[in-house]
Amino acid sequence: MPIRLDDRDARFAEGFAALLSAKREVSEEVDRVAADIIAEVRARGDAALIAYTSRFDALDLAPRTLRVSEAEIDAAVAACSPELLEALETARARIETYHRRQKPEDSWVKDEAGVESGWRWSAIEAVGLYVPGGTASYPSSVLMNAIPAKVAGVPRIVMVAPTPRGETNPLVLAAARLAGVDEVYRIGGAQAVAALAYGTETIAPVAKIVGPGNAYVAAAKRRVFGQVGIDMIAGPSEVLVIADRTANPDWIAADLLAQAEHDVSAQSILMTDDAALAAEVEKAVAAQLATLPRAGIAGKSWQDFGAILLVADLEAAVPLVDRLAPEHLEIITEHPERLAGLIRNAGAIFLGGHTPEAIGDYVGGPNHVLPTARSARFSSGLGVGDFMKRTSLLKCGPEGLRRLAPAATQLAEAEGLQAHGRSVTIRLNL
Amino acid sequence: MPIRLDDRDARFAEGFAALLSAKREVSEEVDRVAADIIAEVRARGDAALIAYTSRFDALDLAPRTLRVSEAEIDAAVAACSPELLEALETARARIETYHRRQKPEDSWVKDEAGVESGWRWSAIEAVGLYVPGGTASYPSSVLMNAIPAKVAGVPRIVMVAPTPRGETNPLVLAAARLAGVDEVYRIGGAQAVAALAYGTETIAPVAKIVGPGNAYVAAAKRRVFGQVGIDMIAGPSEVLVIADRTANPDWIAADLLAQAEHDVSAQSILMTDDAALAAEVEKAVAAQLATLPRAGIAGKSWQDFGAILLVADLEAAVPLVDRLAPEHLEIITEHPERLAGLIRNAGAIFLGGHTPEAIGDYVGGPNHVLPTARSARFSSGLGVGDFMKRTSLLKCGPEGLRRLAPAATQLAEAEGLQAHGRSVTIRLNL
Numbered sequence: 001m002p003i004r005l006d007d008r009d010a011r012f013a014e015g016f017a018a019l020l021s022a023k024r025e026v027s028e029e030v031d032r033v034a035a036d037i038i039a040e041v042r043a044r045g046d047a048a049l050i051a052y053t054s055r056f057d058a059l060d061l062a063p064r065t066l067r068v069s070e071a072e073i074d075a076a077v078a079a080c081s082p083e084l085l086e087a088l089e090t091a092r093a094r095i096e097t098y099h100r101r102q103k104p105e106d107s108w109v110k111d112e113a114g115v116e117s118g119w120r121w122s123a124i125e126a127v128g129l130y131v132p133g134g135t136a137s138y139p140s141s142v143l144m145n146a147i148p149a150k151v152a153g154v155p156r157i158v159m160v161a162p163t164p165r166g167e168t169n170p171l172v173l174a175a176a177r178l179a180g181v182d183e184v185y186r187i188g189g190a191q192a193v194a195a196l197a198y199g200t201e202t203i204a205p206v207a208k209i210v211g212p213g214n215a216y217v218a219a220a221k222r223r224v225f226g227q228v229g230i231d232m233i234a235g236p237s238e239v240l241v242i243a244d245r246t247a248n249p250d251w252i253a254a255d256l257l258a259q260a261e262h263d264v265s266a267q268s269i270l271m272t273d274d275a276a277l278a279a280e281v282e283k284a285v286a287a288q289l290a291t292l293p294r295a296g297i298a299g300k301s302w303q304d305f306g307a308i309l310l311v312a313d314l315e316a317a318v319p320l321v322d323r324l325a326p327e328h329l330e331i332i333t334e335h336p337e338r339l340a341g342l343i344r345n346a347g348a349i350f351l352g353g354h355t356p357e358a359i360g361d362y363v364g365g366p367n368h369v370l371p372t373a374r375s376a377r378f379s380s381g382l383g384v385g386d387f388m389k390r391t392s393l394l395k396c397g398p399e400g401l402r403r404l405a406p407a408a409t410q411l412a413e414a415e416g417l418q419a420h421g422r423s424v425t426i427r428l429n430l
Numbered sequence: 431m432p433i434r435l436d437d438r439d440a441r442f443a444e445g446f447a448a449l450l451s452a453k454r455e456v457s458e459e460v461d462r463v464a465a466d467i468i469a470e471v472r473a474r475g476d477a478a479l480i481a482y483t484s485r486f487d488a489l490d491l492a493p494r495t496l497r498v499s500e501a502e503i504d505a506a507v508a509a510c511s512p513e514l515l516e517a518l519e520t521a522r523a524r525i526e527t528y529h530r531r532q533k534p535e536d537s538w539v540k541d542e543a544g545v546e547s548g549w550r551w552s553a554i555e556a557v558g559l560y561v562p563g564g565t566a567s568y569p570s571s572v573l574m575n576a577i578p579a580k581v582a583g584v585p586r587i588v589m590v591a592p593t594p595r596g597e598t599n600p601l602v603l604a605a606a607r608l609a610g611v612d613e614v615y616r617i618g619g620a621q622a623v624a625a626l627a628y629g630t631e632t633i634a635p636v637a638k639i640v641g642p643g644n645a646y647v648a649a650a651k652r653r654v655f656g657q658v659g660i661d662m663i664a665g666p667s668e669v670l671v672i673a674d675r676t677a678n679p680d681w682i683a684a685d686l687l688a689q690a691e692h693d694v695s696a697q698s699i700l701m702t703d704d705a706a707l708a709a710e711v712e713k714a715v716a717a718q719l720a721t722l723p724r725a726g727i728a729g730k731s732w733q734d735f736g737a738i739l740l741v742a743d744l745e746a747a748v749p750l751v752d753r754l755a756p757e758h759l760e761i762i763t764e765h766p767e768r769l770a771g772l773i774r775n776a777g778a779i780f781l782g783g784h785t786p787e788a789i790g791d792y793v794g795g796p797n798h799v800l801p802t803a804r805s806a807r808f809s810s811g812l813g814v815g816d817f818m819k820r821t822s823l824l825k826c827g828p829e830g831l832r833r834l835a836p837a838a839t840q841l842a843e844a845e846g847l848q849a850h851g852r853s854v855t856i857r858l859n860l
Contacts, residue, residue, distance in 0.1 A: 084844055087837040094834075098547055101537050109531070116781075117528055117795045122774050124808050125752070138845050171844055207807040226663060229808030233656060254853040261849040293848045322555070340823070344552050351546075351825035354857060358850040359826060362838040365547045366822035377637040378554050378659030380820040390810040392796035393770070395781035396789060404524075407517035408792040414514055414601055415568050418723045419691040420788040423684035427784060 002268075002282075002306030007317065019269075019307055020323060020374070034190040034219035041194035046201045052191040057133070057164045061186070063202050068173065068184040076173035085174060091363045092143055092178050098365030099151045102384040108393065115400040121388045123153035124229070126204070128196035129181065130211035130221075131172060133162035133188050139175035140361060144368050145211050145382065146179035152387035157181045158206055160196060162188020188213075190220035197224035210382065212369075231382060235373035236265035239357055240326035240346075242314060242339065243281075245274040247332040247353060252277075253284030255330060258358050260301035261294040267305040269324070271317060278308050318342045325376040328357045347376040401427060432698075432712075432736030437747065449699075449737055450753060450804070464620040464649035471624035476631045482621040487563070487594045491616070493632050498603065498614040506603035515604060521793045522573055522608050528795030529581045532814040538823065545830040551818045553583035554659070556634070558626035559611065560641030560651075561602060563592035563618050569605035570791060574798050575641050575812065576609035582817035587611045588636055590626060592618025618643075620650035627654035640812065642799075661812060665803035666695035669787055670756035670776075672744060672769065673711075675704040677762040681783060682707075683714030685760060688788050690731035691724040697735040699754070703744050712738065748772045755806040758787045777806045831857060 005015045040048040046063045053059050077085070108118035129145045131137060142159070149157050159176050161168075163186045176184055185203060187195060193213075199205035208229035209221060221230045239259040241252050256268035272278050285302060289295050311317040314333065321329070325345035333339055336351040343349070347370030350357055361368045369382035396404065405424050412420035435445045470478040476493045483489050507515070538548035559575045561567060572589070579587050589606050591598075593616045606614055615633060617625060623643075629635035638659035639651060651660045669689040671682050686698035702708050715732060719725050741747040744763065751759070755775035763769055766781040773779070777800030780787055791798045799812035826834065835854050842850035 084840055087840040087844075090834075090837040091841060094541075097541070101539070101548075107531050111527070111795075115794065119532075119796070125774060140841055140845065226803070226805065229805070251853070251857055254849065254856045258847070258849040258853040261847060288849075288852070292852075294846070298849060336825075343821075344555060345819075346821050348822040348824070351823065352827075354828050354831045355824055355826045356831075356853040356857065358842060358847075358853045359831065359834055359838050360822075360824050361850060362841045363834045364545065364824045364826075365541075366549070366824055370822075371819075373656070375656065375659070376819065376821070378819060381822055383820065385815070389775075389801075389806065389808060390813065391773075391776050391806070392778040392790075392800075392811055393781065394778070394785055394790050394794045394796055395766075396785045396794075397782075398784050401784045401786075401789065404520075404789055404793045407520040408789050410514055410517040411521060411570055411792045412788060414517075415570065416724075417688070417691060417788075419684065419688040419718075419728060420791060422718070422722075423681070423688040423786040423788045426684045427681055427786065 002302055002308055004308050006310040008312055030215045031219045034216050034223055037190040038194040038223055041191050042198050049187055049191050049195055053187055056189055057162050059166050066185050066202050068186055073173045073177050076170035077177055079170040080174050088175055088178055094363050094365045095143055095147045099148045099384050104385055113400050113403040114397055116395040119390045119392045121390050124207050124387050126156040126206040127154045128206040128209040129159045130213050131159055131161035132213055133164050137169045137172050139171040142172055142175035143179050146181050148384045149387040150180045152384045154387050158183045160185045160187050160192040190216045193220035197228045232371055232379055237262050238267040238326055239328040240269045240324055241330040243272045244333040245277055246334045249277055249280035250284045252281045253288050255356050257288055257298050260298035264297055264300040266301045269307045271309040273311055273314050275310055278310055325374045327370045327372045345376045347371045347381050432732055432738055434738050436740040438742055460645045461649045464646050464653055467620040468624040468653055471621050472628045479617055479621050479625055483617055486619055487592050489596050496615050496632050498616055503603045503607050506600035507607055509600040510604050518605055518608055524793050524795045525573055525577045529578050529814050534815055543830050543833045544827055546825040549820045549822045551820050554637050554817050556586040556636040557584045558636040558639040559589045560643050561589055561591035562643055563594050567599045567602050569601040572602055572605035573609050576611050578814045579817040580610045582814045584817050588613045590615045590617050590622040620646045623650035627658045662801055662809055667692045668697040668756055669758040670699045670754055671760045673702045674763040676764045679707055679710035680714045682711045683718050685786050687718055687728050690728035694727055694730040696731045699737045701739040703741055705740055708738050708740055755804045757800045757802045775806045777801045777811050
């Protein structure tokens with residue numbers, strides 16, 4: 001049974017707080033294992049990668065077979081149906097078009113003191129993209145991670161993807177080819193993260209690592225942060241559907257289950273001001289579960305983490321939405337834009353009844369890599385800016401320096417940094 | 431003696447690699463202490479804060495004196511000289527003007543499929559600003575951290591700053607007032623970070639924590655990352671000065687020492703193609719050290735971490751600059767823009783002989799919070815975007831959904847996510 005809360009109940013606040021603080025994964029115990037693996041890869045390079053791949057993926061490699069060859073990628077593309085390749089290309093084109101709009105602008109201005117200032121954006125020199133193996137090996141995620149890097153102008157995009165027992169997903173390789181990935185290695189886990197961060201004989205290091213992974217991958221990313229940049233640590237996926245009496249309960253049920261089928265730790269929440277709708281959605285979820293291939297996973301997610309929040313007034317409930325800070329937010333109400341305009345914290349908003357989250361997962365255009373676990377309070381989905389960095393620029397002439405010198409030297413003096421002050425005044429005595 | 435390397439020497443590559451990998455701080459051993467402090471503050475709130483402040487800062491507080499009152503801030507402002515307040519206001523105004531140019535744009539576009547997509551930026555709801563106590567308590571850092579948050583529109587900016595033995599820095603409080611900080615608490619260390627992340631009876635939690643601190647503060651920030659956002663973990667400061675024969679050696683020496691006086695772990699590097707200039711700079715450093723109040727610190731930094739890189743050709747040496755990825759880069763050559771245009775990795779670039787880094791530290795306009803320890807390879811200085819987050823938006827109508835449905839459902843099917851496909855197709859059967 002999903003959690004049911006009504007904001008007219010005395011115990012609502014307590015139940016809502018419990019919903020917010022429910023831990024959906026534990027990963028502290030894997031940190032030591034990840035640390036050991038990283039140390040091994042740093043010390044022994046390719047040999048450590050090969051040993052771990054044999055042990056964890058039951059796959060025996062040599063240094064020259066760590067990398068997936070272009071011929072293998074050709075063969076993978078040839079193995080995909082033309083229809084599927086076309087769908088992938090539709091997604092690629094739409095994702096690229098959307099992300100091109102995100103390219104940041106440089107700036108360079110001369111002010112009234114004659115001082116010139118601005119900044120310049122440049123692409124990160126090399127980026128690693130982690131792609132999970134097995135059931136979580138999603139070609140759509142390859143596109144969503146690689147395309148913004150490509151649009152940013154990253155000159156070297158390296159993908160790592162474990163292939164347990166040598167089983168590859170042809171569509172993942174096709175997506176890598178289509179998105180412009182430059183190198184692909186058949187490694188995974190903390191060992192792949194270590195190889196990307198520190199390099200081995202075969203794999204040159206990168207400057208930033210992105211992409212989702214299991215608890216070991218997440219722990220390894222946290223550990224190598226600083227040596228390289230990382231994207232956010234992704235938690236289980238989640239959706240909040242806000243709906244009023246105008247919404248179709250079958251559609252909402254389908255959306256809640258689309259989220260729930262990802263993972264037993266996924267979370268689907270309905271918030272509505274219509275008790276009748278809530279009841280119909282719950283019935284529809286049960287009915288649709290019966291015919292779902294991944295009913296086991298989706299049913300467990302719905303039972304353990306699903307929630308129905310009945311509220312007196314949707315607009316008045318906006319602070320609750322901001323506290324949940326959902327990764328995905330569907331607004332299926334008569335005036336979705338009005339409600340959306342009131343909400344501060346959400347990774348992505350899907351407006352109106354004809355925008356199921358699944359459209360955004362594949363072909364909408366916006367990125368599907370989004371902040372989970374309430375981190376939409378302070379972070380954003382993946383974008384072009386995550387693959388670039390800004391260098392600030394400043395240029396004074398003799399006159400500009402003379403204008404700014406008094407304030408700078410006074411502040412330096414006040415901070416006890418006399419050499420700072422001297423580096424300014426020494427230039428004034430001409 | 432600083433390190434001396436010449437790129438025409440056989441052993442240059444080895445020496446340069448050693449320079450890159452030299453560790454300038456060790457902080458792993460403090461992680462456990464930080465973890466314990468965080469756990470205590472989460473469990474006991476204000477009581478823990480008060481106990482740690484008594485122990486570490488020799489200051490006895492009560493819950494109602496944790497916060498610095500408005501009257502105390504008024505008194506601090508009154509204690510500052512009018513000239514100093516004016517210098518602070520000059521800095522504030524220039525920093526604000528520069529950062530206003532960084533405000534990101536929203537986007538909303540309807541494409542040829544009739545699908546609307548875009549994004550919306552919003553300010554983070556509450557931000558915590560850590561300000562170190564003692565000698566590293568810099569009013570300029572208060573401005574540099576708080577102003578971008580204010581420009582972003584953050585409605586609640588909370589500052590924490592330890593006041594060992596109750597000693598406050600009036601100019602730090604004046605800077606907080608001037609920059610629009612909303613709440614100030616006299617706490618520091620890992621306990622202050624924990625209070626900002628989790629909240630106590632007196633201090634409401636924030637969503638992101640920024641600002642430099644000692645090793646305990648850095649370890650605590652790393653630990654609370656995920657619960658809240660954090661800025662980069664700042665390492666010791668560093669400057670690379672690139673100069674040719676047109677540069678003034680005394681000015682360069684002053685700049686190298688301005689960096690070195692920060693901290694014994696700071697690093698100052700000169701790269702030049704002119705051996706005579708290198709020798710003159712070294713002589714000038716020794717001469718200027720003699721009259722520097724912080725000669726002990728600056729001298730030790732120069733001796734332990736200073737370096738002079740002699741190269742045959744400055745343009746050919748650009749790959750070395752990108753590998754160093756300096757926090758601060760001064761280019762004092764005949765054509766500084768030309769060289770700057772070739773460099774990918776630097777936190778901030780100061781162009782020409784009349785732009786000492788110290789101008790940028792205080793009043794230039796750009797932020798002085800910049801990526802250290804080679805992290806300019808993948809990250810940027812602090813900016814307005816660090817205090818905002820982007821929510822992506824997507825809206826399909828019935829026709830747009832129909833156009834995108836085939837590609838989305840095929841990809842969902844290929845990924846084995848039938849509920850995703852169904853959430854699309856269920857909307858087509860009208």
